Amino acid sequence: MxxxxxxxxxxxRLRIAYLLSKEELCVCELVGITGLPQPKISKIxxxxxxxxxxxxxxxxxxxxxxLNQESHMxxxxxxxxxxxxxxxxxxxxxxxxxxxxxxxIDKCTLKSLRQAN
Amino acid sequence: MxxxxxxxxxxxRLRIAYLLSKEELCVCELVGITGLPQPKISKIxxxxxxxxxxxxxxxxxxxxxxLNQESHMxxxxxxxxxxxxxxxxxxxxxxxxxxxxxxxIDKCTLKSLRQAN
DNA sequence: TACTCATATTCCCATATGTGCATACGAGTA
DNA sequence: TACTCGTATGCACATATGGGAATATGAGTA
Numbered sequence: 001m002x003x004x005x006x007x008x009x010x011x012x013r014l015r016i017a018y019l020l021s022k023e024e025l026c027v028c029e030l031v032g033i034t035g036l037p038q039p040k041i042s043k044i045x046x047x048x049x050x051x052x053x054x055x056x057x058x059x060x061x062x063x064x065x066x067l068n069q070e071s072h073m074x075x076x077x078x079x080x081x082x083x084x085x086x087x088x089x090x091x092x093x094x095x096x097x098x099x100x101x102x103x104x105i106d107k108c109t110l111k112s113l114r115q116a117n
Numbered sequence: 118m119x120x121x122x123x124x125x126x127x128x129x130r131l132r133i134a135y136l137l138s139k140e141e142l143c144v145c146e147l148v149g150i151t152g153l154p155q156p157k158i159s160k161i162x163x164x165x166x167x168x169x170x171x172x173x174x175x176x177x178x179x180x181x182x183x184l185n186q187e188s189h190m191x192x193x194x195x196x197x198x199x200x201x202x203x204x205x206x207x208x209x210x211x212x213x214x215x216x217x218x219x220x221x222i223d224k225c226t227l228k229s230l231r232q233a234n
Numbered sequence: 235t236a237c238t239c240a241t242a243t244t245c246c247c248a249t250a251t252g253t254g255c256a257t258a259c260g261a262g263t264a
Numbered sequence: 265t266a267c268t269c270g271t272a273t274g275c276a277c278a279t280a281t282g283g284g285a286a287t288a289t290g291a292g293t294a
Contacts, residue, residue, distance in 0.1 A: 001198070001205050002126050009123035010252080027271060040253075042272050061261070061270055073201055077194065081118070084190050088118050108270065127282080144241060157283075159242050178240055178292070225240065 003051055004074050011090070012036055013044050017067075018091050020054060021078035022098055024066035032104035033097045062110060120168055121191050128207070129153055130161050134184075135208050137171060138195035139215055141183035149221035150214045179227060 007013050015034055019025060025033075030041050045065055048054040053071045057064050067075060085091055097104055124130050132151055136142060142150075147158050162182055165171040170188045174181050184192060202208055214221055 001201065002128055002131055005122045005131070006126035009119050009126045011119055012252090014119055014122070037254075038271075039255080039273080043252095046272075058261085061268095063271065073204075076197065080193065080197070084118065087190075110270090129282090154284075155241070156243080156285085159240095160282095163242075175291085178238095180241060227240090 001073070004053070004071075004077070007048065007051070007053070007074075008077070012040060013047075015091065015094055016041065016044055017048070017053075017074070017078060018081065019094055019098055020065060020067050021075065022095070024057075024064045025101075026059075026062040026064045026110065028062065028108040028110055029101055029105050030065075032106070032108075033094060033101055118190065121170070121188075121194070124165065124168070124170070124191075125194070129157060130164075132208065132211055133158065133161055134165070134170075134191070134195060135198065136211055136215055137182060137184050138192065139212070141174075141181050142218075143176075143179040143181045143227065145179065145225035145227055146218055146222050147182075149225075150211060150218055179225075 008017060012034070015036075016030060019030060019033060027038060027041055027045070030036070030045075031038050034041070045054065045056070048065070049056060053068055053074055054065045055068050057066075067078075069075070081088075081091070085095070125134060129151070132153075133147055136147060136150060144155060144158055144162065147153070147162075148155050151158070162171065162173070165182070166173060170185055170191055171182045172185050174183075184195075186192070198205075198208070202212075
């Protein structure tokens with residue numbers, strides 16, 4: 001339980017957890033949306049994975065991460081955060097960017113791959 | 118928001134926050150129930166106070182702390198924890214000791230003071 | 235004023251943590 | 265096999281953090 005709180009106690013981790021609570025995302029999408037350095041995001045995701053809070057799946061060249069649906073507590077806390085989002089503008093911005101994520105992932109080939117589908 | 122999660126990410130802080138979610142308590146009661154050293158508890162409570170999460174009130178020689186009722190997010194998280202308590206036996210034990218707290222505060226004069234009332 | 239007792243603070247130490255950078259890995263492909 | 269590109273890992277560094285012991289503070293009281 002303290003582990004979950006610890007993960008959420010860091011702004012970068014909180015942002016990533018929040019974004020993943022919305023939909024599954026790959027590393028380059030998270031980089032594009034948050035603007036955080038890629039190694040940092042990979043490290044954060046590996047911590048999440050070590051604690052069994054996310055699962056990963058490779059699709060083409062991309063590693064997609066999603067919340068482990070068995071992490072009830074994490075999921076409920078994140079969904080609960082939605083109602084307190086105005087106290088955290090950065091998360092609101094992330095949510096906005098997530099809606100237009102195609103505009104933020106031009107540094108990898110995922111964009112054109114998506115457009116091809 | 119991250120501040121709240123950070124507070125709850127430490128076992129000692131989590132225990133104290135949980136106990137205070139049940140009822141207002143003074144430092145010596147928290148010492149008695151948790152077995153944690155008094156300076157540690159005072160430090161934790163001062164952190165809580167700095168973040169506006171608790172309020173304090175002196176009664177006789179004792180400083181009583183309670184959750185700030187305006188800390189909605191903290192309060193909701195703590196009440197939500199109740200439903201996941203079995204995953205954290207230590208909190209269950211604390212809850213038990215809280216029910217019989219008179220048995221755990223014999224190192225200060227609060228006990229006899231209470232019995233006098 | 236001196237004393238008691240509950241609580242608060244300070245200091246020091248070892249350890250943990252986050253960060254940036256460089257680089258390694260690994261799957262697909264030419 | 266060599267190359268690309270997305271992702272993962274390792275290292276070094278500064279900083280943050282928790283813990284324990286000693287001590288300070290402060291209110292009440294004799």
